[in-house]
Amino acid sequence: MGLFSGLLGMGSEVSSEKLDATLGPLLADGEQIDKAYQLIRDLFVFTNKRIILVDKQGLTGKKQFVLSVPYNKVTKYALETAGHFDLDAEIKLWVGSEPEPISRELGKGNDVRELYRTLSNHLL
Numbered sequence: 001m002g003l004f005s006g007l008l009g010m011g012s013e014v015s016s017e018k019l020d021a022t023l024g025p026l027l028a029d030g031e032q033i034d035k036a037y038q039l040i041r042d043l044f045v046f047t048n049k050r051i052i053l054v055d056k057q058g059l060t061g062k063k064q065f066v067l068s069v070p071y072n073k074v075t076k077y078a079l080e081t082a083g084h085f086d087l088d089a090e091i092k093l094w095v096g097s098e099p100e101p102i103s104r105e106l107g108k109g110n111d112v113r114e115l116y117r118t119l120s121n122h123l124l
Contacts (some may be wrong), residue, residue, distance in 0.1 A: 001020075005015065006096060012055075013035070013036065013037055014036045014037065014038045014043070015036075016032070016033035016034075016036060017073070018045070019033055019036055020033075022043075022054075023043075023045065023048065023052065023054075024065050026066065026111075027047065028049060030048075031047050031048060031049045032047060032048050032050075033045060033046070033047050034046045034047060034048055034118050035114070035115055035118050037106060037115075039104060039105075041045065041056040042055050042056055044091075046115070046118055046119070046122075047069070048122075049071070050068050050069060050070045050071060051064070051068070051069040051071070051074070051093070052066060052067070052068055052069075052104065053067040053068075053069070053071065054066050055067070057092065069093070069095055070112075071122045071123055073092065073095050073096050074093050074095055074119075074123055075094045075096065075097075076093075076094045077091070077092065077093050077094070077116075077119050077123065078091070079091055079092075079112060079113075079116045080092075081101040081112060081113075081117075088105045088106060089105070089106050089112040090103060090105050090106070091103070091104055091106065091112065091116070092121075093119075112121060
């Protein structure tokens, strides 16, 4: 991920191998990481069973808030792709009866259509 993209809060894709040490202890038996995106220090992870959001807090990032969202709790989702002058794409997830979506911007060069396909495979 480039420094400029990181400062703007845009994400870049992270390989599941890099996350095995961090998320391995949190995964259920048989759970595998499908896609993961890093936004500065935070993570937006899609597994074969749920979505995991990791919010690293504090100066060192050692303190973490981990939110787990089962796919059956996602009521709708949206993808806004990059245009000619817009360098990023955005994914939005509505969970349960919450009025505001969970939203993350993904930097240019990420395969957001593959991410959307992954969501569709899990949710439909």
